[in-house]
Amino acid sequence: MNIINLTRDHDEDFVHRVEEESGQKVSLCYQCGNCTAGCPYTFAYDIPVSQIMRLVQMGQKKTVLSSKSIWLCATCESCTTRCPNNIDVACIMDVLRHMARREGLAAVPQVKTFWDSFLDSVRAHGRVFEMGLLINYVTKTGRFWTDMDLGPKILPKGKLALKPHDIQGKEHVARIFERFDRESNS
Amino acid sequence: MRIGVFVCHCGSNIEGTVDTAAVAKATLEFPEVVYATDTMYACSEPGQDGIIQAIKEKNLTGVVVASCTPRMHEPTFRKAVERAGLNRFMFEMANIREHVSWIGKNREANTNKSLDLVRIAVEKLRRDAPLIPSKFSVNKRVMIIGGGVAGIQAALDCADGGLQVVLVERESTIGGKMAKLDKTFPTVDCSSCILGPKMVDVAQHPNITLHAYSEVDSIGGYVGNFQVKVKKKATYVDWELCTGCGACIEKCPSKKNPDAFNEKIGPCTSINIPFPQAIPKKAYIDATTCRQFVKGKCGVCAKVCPTGAIRYDMTDEIVTEDVGAIVAATGYDLFDIKKIPEYGSGTYPDVITGLQYERLLSASGPTGGHIKRPSDGKEPKNIVFIQCVGSRDKSLDRPYCSGFCCMYTAKQTILTKDHIPDSQSYVFYMDIRSPGKMYDEFTRRAMEEYGARYIRGRVAMVYPKGDKLMVRGADTLAGTQVEIEADLVVLAAGAEAAKGAPQLAEKLRISYDKYGFFMESHPKLKPVETNTAGVYLAGSCQGPKDIPQSVGQGSAAAAKVLALFSKDMLESDPQISRVDIKRCVGCGKCIMTCPFKAIKEVEFRGQKKAEVIETVCQGCGICTSTCPQGAIQLSHFTDNQILAEVNALCQS
Known part of the structure; x- marks a missing residue:
């Protein structure tokens, strides 16, 4: 990590945006480390969640938004549940993910592609069409063998339909997506 | 003699590794032991009752209790023995807890060692004689040394309790460090607003005599009857006549002297009153800078003084005060920040101490309460605070925590924001120590x-860049090096023992630790007492303390003095040295070695002899090992007793 100049590199606007979008006050964090202690994904993270919180306090926008951790977070909310200052840490991670997306950053592109494929599927069918999601994700990422071993287990149980089964009124769901697009662009 | 032995279990503390019943049984073989038993808790009420009952039923004339250290329960058992009608000095204690059961695991070896210790105690007791304490009267005046907030509180509480109080202050005004502070944590109330009224109370209290600009020269005597010589330093101003009008200060031509009250960040005149609320509000001349003294001509102040109070020929004066008790409340001084050159203090004027920053914040300070940095008078925007400067640092021989810096730094960040709303404070800390009522909430509020912006890490260096100071340090929570472009750097300098503290301790005959802080009698149970009877402690002279703690100790010391003075007569400890006048050859060696000046020379039938002053002797025993004739013996620690103890041990 480079030397951080706290007078020049502190992006106060970034701190305010995180606080505004998450509704959380990051200065409440006193760095006890309870979030990292309980986080089941720390083994895969490049920056532990408590350090993400510290870097947000320090206004280190680029480091935070380029981190893999924000994409690997599963929103299990162990951190939120255990925070002694009642900070919704998982929500902050979520906000950071959104901000990274807006900045065109995705340190773990597969995760972003999965979310995109999932939401595209919901938008088209009103619910997720697993096989379609799978094909969409695999073609975009080229990860043909991902979770292939699960196929023989779930196919006989009828958990992986070959044709989509749309919900009634899927156009209402699609309208939610349209409104989101409209409002986030305006 | 009919001796009874009581071997204590102390629950499982002793019984766990010592066979107390076997020890008790075996002691019955010792000479003159007629009764022995083991007991669950000898110090408990049933335990003491058992001892008293045995004394009465078995007609015991002496008692040995084998239990804990005599520091713990010797007074308890002496009282019990006395209640049963014996002289309370016909009692000995064998320490089989600290010296045996707590330090060894082998039950058999422990049991044997316990038996040896009881054997020794029995041999000593056989040579004990009843001792009668003598009584002496108490002079119910108290001297408080140091007029900071602790000393002020002690003085007011003693005076309100009806005692005559002599308050001695080194500076020309009382108030101490607290008078220099702007606001106080955690309430952010104005320091001089809460201290000022107390200072005025001191000035106006009919029971308080204030010696300002004075120092303790020497101390003689003992509890109840001290004679203290106080040096009233020459102020060159007749304080009887001085009205504190300030005309002299206005006209003094020597205006550029470093102002000690303003921590040397502002100038002051050679004739000066430190601050508007000073008590006493009297001028004094600093002879090291005054032109009249340095160049031999000036005399402006003498000309302008409307009451003719200036006295260039004044000299130091010694006054003797007789008091019965002394409270030391001499406070602390700051760590010299120049000892850490990498922080740039001494090199860069904009690196200052927290106390200097207080003066910048204070409305009565050199900048009139506007934060202006010393170098160019600019208002700083980015202020870096560095904590633990000269605290918690073994390499600087300052391993202790100064205690109050975390809190005053948090307060200063809050005040900075109030003074300059668009400023940004940064605090480098190691840990935040805020254990007090509303303290942690206060530091959190600062953040x-x-x-x-709090940064957990140390600063490596401060170096100039243009008109700014670059502060390079670490953020260990982010795991990286950081740097800040600062306009002003404030160092939370740690607390040290006040200058001259060890010398005063020696005059008071009290102990001090390796850092110069005075030693209390017991770290938990006797926090304001010392090991010298009649001398008490209050405030930071014992170790760094914040205002509430200092005030609490001031009141506590006053309570101790009032309790001491509640008796008209005091009893002296009779376990002291006595001179066998037939053997004494009058060589005077004991007089020279006595650390308490408790031995005097007397004439007896034309011959020089030594005589012990009963009330002054503390029973240390140095004289007994000095005397070439064996003429001076410490009661209950006579040569014969010690030899008997050694014999008992060697022959067992």
Whole structure:
């Protein structure tokens, strides 16, 4: 990590945006480390969640938004549940993910592609069409063998339909997506 | 003699590794032991009752209790023995807990060692004689040394309790460090607003005599009857005549002297009153800078003084005060920040101490309460606070925590934001120590409401860059090096023992630790007492303390003095040295070695002899090992007793 100049590199606007979008006050964090202690994904993270919180306090926008951790977070909310200052840490991670997306950053592109494929599927069918999601994700990422071993287990149980089964009124769901697009662009 | 032995279990503390019943049984073989038993808790009420009952039923004339250290329960058992009608000095204690059961695991070896210790105690007791304490009267005046907030509180509480109080202050005004502070944590109330009224009370209290600009020269005597020589330093101003009008200060031509009250960040005149609320509000001349003294001509102040109070020929004066008790409340001084050159203090004027920053914040300070940095008078925007400067640092021989810096730094970040709303404070800390009522909430408020940016890490160096100071340090929570472009750097300098503290301790005959802080009698149970009877402690002279703690100790010391003075007569400890006048050859060696000046020379039938002053002797025993004739013996620690103890041990 480079030397951080706290007078020049502190992006106060970034701190305010995180606080505004998450509704959380990051200065409440006193760095006890309870979030990292309980986080089941720390083994895969490049920056532990408590350090993400510290870097947000320090206004280190680029480091935070380029981190893999924000994409690997599963929103299990162990951190939120255990925070002694009642900070919704998982929500902050979520906000950071959104901000990274807006900045065109995705340190773990597969995760972003999965979310995109999932939401595209919901938008088209009103619910997720697993096989379609799978094909969409695999073609975009080229990860043909991902979770292939699960196929023989779930196919006989009828958990992986070959044709989509749309919900009634899927156009209402699609309208939610349209409104989101409209409002986030305006 | 009919001796009874009581071997204590102390629950499982002793019984766990010592066979107390076997020890008790075996002691019955010792000479003159007629009764022995083991007991669950000898110090408990049933335990003491058992001892008393045995004394009465078995007609015992002496008692040995084998239990804990005599520091713990010797007074308890002496009282019990006395209640049963014996002389309370016909009692000995064998320490089989600290010296045996707590330090060894082998039950058999422990049991044997316990038996040896009881054997020794029995041999000593056989040579004990009843001792009668003598009584002496108490002079119910108290001297408080140091007029900071602790000393002020002690003085007021003693005076309100009806005692005559002599308050001695080194500076020309009382108030101490607290008078220099702007606001106080955690309430952020104005320091001089809460201290000022107390200072005025001191000035106006009919029971308080104030010696300002004075120092303790020497101390003689003992509890109840001290004679203290106080040196009233020459102020060159007749304080009887001085009205504190300030005309002299206005006209003094020597205006550029470093102002000690303003921590040397502002100038002051050679004739000066430190601050407007000074008590006493009297001028004094600093002879090291005054032109009349340095160049031999000037005399402006003498000309302008409307009451003719200036006295260039004044000299130091010694006054003797007789008091019965002394409270030391001499406070602390700051660590010299120049000892850490990498922080740039001494090199860069904009690196200052926290106390200097207080003067910048204070409305009565050199900048009139506007934060202006010393170098160019600019208002700083980015202020870096560095904590633990000269605290918690073994390499600087300052391993202790100064205690109050975390809190005053948090307060200063809050005040900074109040003074300069668009400023940004940064605090480098190692840990935040805020264990007090509303203290942690206060430090959190500095961060959460006032936006102080706290950085967990140390600073490596401060170096100039243009008109700014670059502060290079670490953020260990982010795991990286950081740097800040600062306009002002404030160092939370740690607390040290006040200058001259060890010398005063020696005059008071009290102990001090390796850092110069005075030693209390017991770290938990006797926090304001010392090991010298009649001398008490209050405030930071014992170790760094914040204002509430200092005030608490001031009151506590006053309570101790009032309790001491509640008796008209005091009893002296009779376990003291006595001179066998037939053997004494009058060589005077004991007089020279006595650390308490408790031995005097007397004439007896034309011959020089030594005589012990009963009330002054503390029973240390140095004289007994000095005397070439064996003429001076410490009661209950006579040569014969010690030899008997050694014999008992060697022959067992």
